[in-house]
């Protein structure tokens with residue numbers, strides 16, 4: 533890898549505008565057989581998504597991935613989404629029970645449209661075996677595999693049959709992998725996305741470290757087809773995390789999938805819990821994200837996401853924000 537940088541080190545360089553209004557810019561993206569309104573998916577974490585939010589997102593034309601932390605509810609979830617005419621997008625792990633689960637779905641003709649293999653260290657034989665197992669029993673399902681942080685990993689998972697790979701080891705807001713293990717893409721996640729995307733022959737999902745809406749455009753510039761976001765989606769009215777009040781202000785909990793709060797034990801903890809300010813309705817954030825991304829597209833001199841993929845950029849090491857915040 534030649535240059536190392538992260539989101540805050542990059543500014544995209546504007547090209548001549550070809551639209552009269554930002555509303556002409558199209559933020560939609562195709563992943564597998566379906567087209568979605570935004571190249572954004574809320575993280576498949578228990579404080580970010582539940583069944584109600586999955587329905588809201590799917591009905592609104594947004595991509596979603598249900599988490600895997602209530603495993604027994606998954607068949608009913610798939611049935612319910614399909615009975616509503618909506619896509620069914622679930623997560624699996626790699627432990628022994630999950631093999632039987634996949635076989636049972638096939639036996640019951642319950643075919644998820646998307647299956648995400650969600651483990652911390654995705655460059656592993658365990659994930660390769662699970663990709664092959666899913667492809668054998670549920671060949672119609674679109675398989676997203678992760679998480680990884682290197683081109684070798686992307687190639688191996690693609691060769692095993694993954695339809696997309698998810699990039700990001702440790703850049704997440706509630707992640708402590710980098711501190712506990714010394715490994716990961718934290719601090720250079722955007723460069724890792726670029727490195728992996730260059731090797732990829734299928735879509736890349738950039739996962740973790742997105743702190744502003746502008747980071748979505750930057751991810752697209754460096755090769756992501758989609759981005760997965762946790763913290764920016766935490767704290768909404770609909771978010772499943774517990775609400776607490778402090779000094780008259782409302783906060784909602786956001787915890788890591790490898791935190792002791794998720795695991796119920798202190799073994800191999802690589803995540804923490806935080807409280808984020810209450811943000812109001814989820815739809816307001818989705819709408820603002822879409823408007824901001826439409827604006828990004830207009831600055832890129834095009835009308836669709838593709839225009840962002842080729843814009844020039846400047847590396848401005850640690851100097852963009854100077855402490856600036858949106859609010």
Ligand SMILES: NC(=O)C1=CN([C@@H]2O[C@H](COP(=O)(O)OP(=O)(O)OC[C@H]3O[C@@H](n4cnc5c(N)ncnc54)[C@H](OP(=O)(O)O)[C@@H]3O)[C@@H](O)[C@H]2O)C=CC1
Nearest residue numbers: 625626650651652653679700701702703709789790800802
């Ligand atoms: N994107 C990221 O940076 C990270 C995300 N996470 C999230 O936390 C959740 C839990 O992840 P995970 O612990 O993988 O899931 P699981 O607890 O389901 O573990 C999956 C399996 O992989 C094994 N395993 C886990 N980590 C490693 C490793 N580093 N080396 C070898 N084997 C390993 C586990 O065994 P054993 O426990 O005995 O080792 C277990 O058999 C997921 O939702 C994941 O996305 C967690 C950390 C980093």
Ligand SMILES: Nc1nc2c(ncn2[C@@H]2O[C@H](COP(=O)(O)O)[C@@H](O)[C@H]2O)c(=O)[nH]1
Nearest residue numbers: 575704705707740741762763788789790803
């Ligand atoms: N190292 C850990 N990473 C985790 C954990 N739980 C989730 N995650 C990852 O974070 C992103 C979300 O990142 P954000 O910056 O947008 O908040 C999520 O999609 C997972 O990949 C964890 O416990 N440890």
